Amino acid sequence: SLNQMEKFEVVEISKEVPEIKIIEAEDYAGKLVELRGKVTHVKITGGPTIFTILDEGGIITAAAFEGGERAYPEVNASDIVKIIGIVKRRDADLQIEVLEMERLLGEEAYAISKRIEDEIDKKCEPPYVEFLIESDILENLRDKMVKVAKELRKAVFESRPVIIRHHWDADGICSGVALEKSLLSFIEKNASSEMKHLIKRKVSRAPFYELEDVVKDLDESLEDSEKFGDKIPLVVLVDNGSGVEDIPAIEQFLTFGADIITIDHHFPDEKVDSYLLHHINPYKVGGDSNYTAGILCTELSRMIDEVPGIEFLAAVSVFGDRSSGAVEKYIELVGVSREELVNTALAIEFEAFYLRFRSASQVIHEILGFGRKDRQKKLVDILSGYAKSGIEEQVRTVMEGLKLQTLPNGVVLAAIDVENYAKRFTFPPPGKLTGEVHDRLKNEYNRLVTIGYGPDFAIIRSEGVELDIPKFVAELREEINAGVDGGGHLVVGSIKFIPAKRKDVLSKLAAKISSL
Template sequence: MKEKCSECGGTGARESSIQKCPECKGSGKPKSMNLMELSENDVNSFLKGSSVCEKCGGSGEVEIKDPCPSCGGDGFLYNCDLCGKSIDHLIDGREICKSCNEVKVVHVLDDSCDMNELSVGKYYHAEVNNLASFGAFVNLNSNLRGLIHSSNIKAKLEPGERLVVEINEIRSDGKMDLLPRIVGEHKVVEVEKEIPVRISSELKDYVGKLVRIEGEVLQVKQTGGPTIFVISDEGGIIPCAAFESAGERAYPDIDSDMVVSLTGEVNLRGEDLQLEVKSMKQLTDEREQTVRQRIDRILDQRAEPHDIEFLVKSKLLEDLRPEMKEVARIIKKAILRSRPILLRHHADADGMTAGVAIEKAILPLIREVNGQDGEYYFYKRSPSKAPFYEIMDVTKDISFALEDAERHDQKLPLVVMVDNGSTEEDVPAMRQALIYGIDMVVVDHHHPDKVVDDYLLAHVNPAHVGGDFGQTAGMLSTEVARMINPDVTEQIQHLPAIAAVGDRSESDEAYQYIDLVSSRYSLEDLQDIALALDFEAYWLKFNSGRGIVNDLLNFGDYIRHKKLVSLLCEQARAMMDEQLEACMPNVKSQQLPNGAIMNVLDVENYAHKFTFPAPGKTSGEVHDKICRKNEGKPIVTIGYGPDFAVIRSRGVKMNIPEIVRQLHEEIVGGGVNGGGHLVVGSIKFVGGMRKKVLSKLVEKIGQYEVDMEI
């Protein structure tokens, strides 16, 4: 490869000085002349005295130039075509350095190469294909075949044998006459067809044409026919089909997460584009890094969250905006890289609205990137019974993720936790996920513990900016969903109001969200939807129940929505009334030293089990009924079982996470753990220590300040 010398501009020299002509000594006249060698015109000019010095042209001066030191006076700089090193001059008219000229060059043809990349006299690596009486047919690549005539075969050849051949002749009909060659030390040069690199989003303009793309392998799927490589580049993803033989793995050395250069023909399969692979190879070192950086740069731009205005006015939300944008960015980038999304949420009205808000935002993007059936391979929503990530949850998630990775060659998922994930109780499960390289982000409003941030990519929690549980997960997740995909705003803007009512939020944001949708949903409507969600969540257990939940949240037929909500509320209220009828006579009350009224109920022995409402919901309903009878008074209700207690309070400025930590330290052998919000939560303990734990719990609650102006 040569390029014009920048030092001399291609002239090969640089101006030095003007000097007296050395031939004529500055006279401009010729020093001497041989009349016998002059033409008739030159003789006439000489006789007339008009003959001039040939060197200076009669001026008596000449311009003396020094050779350019950069190019040595050649005007061009050369680089060896084989090794790329700078060279001073051509060797036998070829741009090749001395060391490469002394070593034989053997070319390896990429499968994209055709006759245009061949040259007579050059050496090529080849493989014997089959034998005939008149010679041996050998392949230079999957497209090019030539013949070694039997007269040129000195040693026996076998099919599949590798050898070096020289092209002796290329005939007009494309047939090649090859000669076997034995080479000692030699240099291998890979030859690719020179095709511009395209990006996947451009391929619709190149149907039927040969193109080259560079990108990361997301998946490798073996079908009964070809092997499908799903490639991601800065334009998106493209499925690439490579065929070896029916059901046989093509390019077995290429796996997911590798960066490859791929040449193929663009074809249509139905309405979708597919690349029929001609050649593919892994990129390494500098080329790999260049491609990865190029893809990451573009994906970072595409993953940038939308700069939305929040649905309500809130300084707290504005303070949380950077963390919310980071969660949105991570989720969008995972989608663009075809990384599965596993959405975990608490199984109540707040958790379900939070999860569905994210779901509605990301499903259109997942389909856009991975096709219409992409959601079945790249998305899963799973409710969690507890308001934290349990060991049972993570065990299921890891198991399913590993099975999908093996079955579909998928990456391990990004876990998105909403309405759980902020507390120390989540850490054991998070540590398991981290071992497998599963990344996690959290949008939650439970009182956070700092330790969880060691395991998360991003964490949204109102407590980080001075807020509390009143800013519910459903509110926060809806705004994050709008940052991901603002097109779903109208569809999901009623979800924060349902979350606020379902979680009994009294924050300023809650009232604004409720007022935002008041023309479509009355407060009674919102309460009914929240109750129906809680009721259905109990029966769904660990099932996402997408269809039923969509109907409850009015994403389908409105008439069916109204009928379903009405029926479920009727059933839920009947079961709650039956539960309260059994529970209320067994509630024991006492006044604490701080003036709060303490109510306790043994939900194990004085409540219906294995039915709706569950112990937590039962304790909440008992608490609400007692609060209605004692307006303006501070109330605490504890529903306890053999090894747990559920706490509900009004007007007592307690801190349940702090109480749990103190009980854990003070009661040796109690096995106390738990958490929740500051004034609403639950604790667990070992059954044999129940009396001591509950006594200490009541003692600590009685020490907190109360608000007498409720």
């Protein structure tokens, strides 16, 4: 194998290399150029080391070959460098094949760095977009949204990983996908496709940022930081992230340098805000949970980048969370029957349930219309069909265990035992099953609270009653030594407790509902 030896031959590099800006690279394909910029990412591969370079006009990757090992070990993310290399075409992208790279220091580096920062800051400013519906609530949130959109665009320019952690239900998934799609589209236009893997959409099992989830995110981030020089991520909590239960996870990630943004429509706890970089929540501007996370993220995504078909996500989320009022205008926008939207929400939740919290973007994107349209229709039909028969089956058995009582104040309390009268690990899961039973019962009763209970949890749905579940939880914690916690929306939520005290907790809860 004499190949290697055969390669060597001395060639002089001409001093007459033109200095260009990244945006001009297109015109120099195949030519030798010089450019200056900021290193935002360094990726070590089996082949070349790939440096992502940012200047005031754009982003380009630069490949330096060093026999399968890290090239230019002295150059790291955040450094300012001068590069001499050849502009090559790589699939859709351009790339510099590096001949020489030099780290710049001192005044020259500072000036370049400052210039880039100023220009990038301008480029991150989102364009003005009209909201899809007229809404004072949304207008009140506009400033916050603009700030968040800017932050996310900046992450792209800075090659900073973005973790999107969202609830597993239809609203949460639509929200996460809206952000994911718009960020990927923004990368396509403004950065190297290399960076697409920095957008990480992940599903939360619980309705809050669990410790189990944060330690996994943290571990992966530190590993990527160690191995690839990745930055500590910008974390976006979607359809959760506004409760006290989120604080331990948030606090831990902050310690390692993450920034956290919450986009939620659950009733927020004030304590959380001091930990967050931004918090978008309709309750903060006079709105309520009818403004789904899916709506908020759809509108926000349009400030990041326009993606055809994105409004469909808002419409599906409205059905997913059974929202009503002004937000129903999203339904008209999409020109699709109500039935099809309901079916899509069902199909998404059915599939997500069996995906057991894998994000599975390909499958989910297909169901949500970002793949082949004929397949979308067929998939939604099949999956929603199975979802409906699954619901019918489980509702039928759980109704056998239904206990109905009319409380002194006229509220009807419906209790179902979702542990013994339903099948485990089978769609619909307890929360959704309780909701389905509640929907059937509320046709008969105006003032209704439905409780689906298991050995150590209770899920609460209500209609025509002014519940305040977070308040109930706080009171129960004082009144019974049962490890009560939980939360959710004001009128829809869940509580957990120790198994030994289930009876006490449920009867205290009934008493509270009785005195509303």
